[in-house]
Amino acid sequence: YIWPSPYDALEDAYTVSGGFGDGGIVDGVNPCSLSPIGGRLPGRQAAAEWLRLAYHDVATFNSTTGLGGLDASIGFETERPENIGSAMNTSLVFFAAFQTKTSSMSDVIALSVILAIKNCGGPSIPFRAGRIDAEAAGPLGVPQPQQNLASHTAAFANMGFNVTEMITLVACGHTLGGVHAVDFPTVVPQSAITSSNPDGVVHFDDTFDSFDNHIATQWINGSSEDVLAVGDNITTNSDARIFGADGNATMRAFAADASLFQAQCSVLLERMLNTVPSSVQLSDVIEPLEVKPYQLSLTLNADGQLALGGNIRIFGTSDEAEAAVAAQMPVSLSWKDLDGTANATHSTTLTAVSQTSTSLWGSVYFFTIDALLEAQSGISSFTVDWAFSASDTLTHSDNGGAGFPLQSVVLFQPQGTCTDIKGNITALALIRNDLGAVSSVSFSYNYNVNQPGSVSVKQVTLQTEMERVGVSSASPIYDTYTTTFGKGPFTDEGFITFDISAVVGGQTFVAPDNQEAGLLTQCGSRR
């Protein structure tokens, strides 16, 4: 994983769970008992709803044809009786905010489960990305509690899981959350519905908000409260039939060994999340990068200098990383000219961001870049020298050897970029005019559109050509380019970014992943 990667947004969301640079997903399930944002009802639990959503998307995978699996087809299937409840749509609406041009809904669903389980005290499940979203519903066939064991065994076999694995997956799923009387009136007595429990949830175990082995210990020691195991309606006691499918051997092992439960849940849930259409190639495991740029910006100021902004994130898992005080960490950034030349003066010290940040996987710190670069010499890459403590030898981070790439040939130009009252966007770019012929100047706007038949949205790109309007007033070595476009039918839901690219002197240069905020100035208003 070398920065920049198509999975940078997912890596950000995976790594930072609170404070500055918060990826935002964990906020939806923290604490583990949290009711879903947007449907905040006592008794509902977002972490459990996310896990059930992922399972229901995967459950209809056909291991013979290789079709289905975690592909977000669930978005088109939420009206089906087998997916009853409002939970799935609530989750999908929340997740739309994390879709980007390279983070599919199905990747976000997988990541949501990994983060929710870790935040609920469960195991660390490795995360891979690269899932591709289906654009239509898949087949029916999510198991339902009134069906018999043979039907459930067949459904899991179809999905690619044997009996032991079925028992494990159900136990790992049913350690969170519970069954709701409003949606399962034949399973849960209506007396469960009260003013403080309007959906009438009955939890599977006594620690519904902890990813632990109580689902197994209570089943084995006879204190189970799981209505799918010990409920009065024998027909819907699917958990009892499944847990007993091997004479309770698997559940006894889980009850006896809490860490075995965690380890097996990690292995099986990882496999469940990585059950994808056979045409999909998943990425390598994504782990927090030690040093990573965050929301970089490079613009030309009125004095004709390049202003470099944004942040550097530093992550570590050691005791020293945990004990570090950001304000005392030495962090500096050194850059190379446009032509690749290093220069001793091309270096700047970074300041710790005062707001702290948290990660489920270690310790994370952010540092602000605030540097002015000479426009003529420009920039092609940078490196970061840093340490967790001032007394340590500095680590030289060069992004796997070549440095962190950053170009000053094609720039976004915030001054003059604006959105008018009709929603039309006028965007400006600056392109070096002394480096050869300029062609294919294009502006790509990445946003979400609604999909008929699904509450979940799809990220699309609207591309427009930019035209040269003249030489920049701030510096004669840059020309100004512009485009005006209407956004068309779209949804405000989600993550909007834009990229500007051009071919200059035969080489393609891209100013990527600019934040929507850069477009939001109202046309006509003075900044």
Ligand code: HEM
């Ligand atoms: C034969 C297999 C299964 C059957 C029949 C089954 C059935 C059910 C039922 C009836 C509910 C209640 C839903 C509600 O009231 O909202 C439920 C909840 C849940 N299931 Fe399953 N399930 C099965 C397997 C799994 C698996 C494999 C997982 C995950 C790995 C899972 C995860 C969950 C979770 C997390 C909940 C709680 C949802 C909440 O509290 O909102 N289930 N299941």
